[in-house]
Amino acid sequence: MSDFDYSFGERALEGRVVLVAGGTGGLGSAAVALLARDGARVVCGYRSDRQRAEALREAVKARCGADIQLVEGDISQADVRRRYVDAAEALGEGLYAMVCCTGDPGRVKFDQASQEDLHQSMRANYYGPVLLAREAAARMQSRGVSGAIVLFSTMQSVAVFESSINYAGPKTALQQAARILAKQWGGPQGIRVNVIAPGVNRAGMALKSIQSGKYDFFVEQGVIPRFGRPEDTARVVRLLLEPDNYITGQVIAVDGGLTLRRDRG
Numbered sequence: 001m002s003d004f005d006y007s008f009g010e011r012a013l014e015g016r017v018v019l020v021a022g023g024t025g026g027l028g029s030a031a032v033a034l035l036a037r038d039g040a041r042v043v044c045g046y047r048s049d050r051q052r053a054e055a056l057r058e059a060v061k062a063r064c065g066a067d068i069q070l071v072e073g074d075i076s077q078a079d080v081r082r083r084y085v086d087a088a089e090a091l092g093e094g095l096y097a098m099v100c101c102t103g104d105p106g107r108v109k110f111d112q113a114s115q116e117d118l119h120q121s122m123r124a125n126y127y128g129p130v131l132l133a134r135e136a137a138a139r140m141q142s143r144g145v146s147g148a149i150v151l152f153s154t155m156q157s158v159a160v161f162e163s164s165i166n167y168a169g170p171k172t173a174l175q176q177a178a179r180i181l182a183k184q185w186g187g188p189q190g191i192r193v194n195v196i197a198p199g200v201n202r203a204g205m206a207l208k209s210i211q212s213g214k215y216d217f218f219v220e221q222g223v224i225p226r227f228g229r230p231e232d233t234a235r236v237v238r239l240l241l242e243p244d245n246y247i248t249g250q251v252i253a254v255d256g257g258l259t260l261r262r263d264r265g
């Protein structure tokens, strides 16, 4: 019989090295702040906006007392992916987990999209994240690390939204790739791979659309209780990274129920 002596763990990520690609963005920066506050050693990747990256580093230092390390470059390039992982491997016990928050909204309507537009979205939303996952997993596996990977897709790959082919197509491919990799890399000492599919957040790439009023009807009609906050996805990132976590191969919609489409009966 149970004596109700449960082990929930505190600061489970203390000292663990976590690479967060796209960690300076609207959603990624909250994950970086939360992980750093919880004692993880965070390597934060960004493409080119150094000013924003430095501002995040200073804010995390001031608010959480933690140092994060910045790495710059476009993860569609192999040498950049290697550099990101090298930076994490050089810290502490080496890479434990990778979170990929990079992405591109691919805002081109399908009837106007060129082949290059489709290719560009594949490069940003599929090739880069999946190849970074491969690079990170290879290093973890070479040291026998039982680690975790979290990739970011979108609600548009959970439910069907009109005109979203150029964005949802590659993100849906990413979701299936994650499930395949969770199977391929799983096992007793394996790597867990999961996906977060955010809804509409008042941050990052959805902010302008929210400010334009385009999504107000979701709240007005009670489809969602409020717009998402970066903290919502950050908390799920932390859960999925916890070392003794029991979740793998899953796509978790963090969307306030938006993909249930309560507006459509």
Ligand SMILES: NC(=O)c1ccc[n+]([C@@H]2O[C@H](COP(=O)([O-])OP(=O)(O)OC[C@H]3O[C@@H](n4cnc5c(N)ncnc54)[C@H](OP(=O)(O)O)[C@@H]3O)[C@@H](O)[C@H]2O)c1
Pocket: 021, 022, 023, 024, 025, 026, 027, 028, 045, 046, 047, 048, 049, 050, 052, 073, 074, 075, 076, 100, 101, 102, 103, 104, 105, 124, 128, 152, 153, 154, 155, 197, 198, 199, 200, 201, 202, 203, 204, 205, 206, 207
């Ligand atoms: N915000 C939302 O409501 C929402 C909704 C659904 C899904 N998502 C998904 O959630 C993830 C995070 O979104 P977000 O709103 O936080 O995005 P964001 O604010 O636009 O930030 C994107 C981040 O990724 C970096 N980045 C982009 N492309 C890169 C590349 N090729 N190589 C390296 N770094 C790259 C950016 O660096 P620079 O700034 O230096 O370019 C930045 O740090 C994305 O995958 C997005 O598709 C977001």
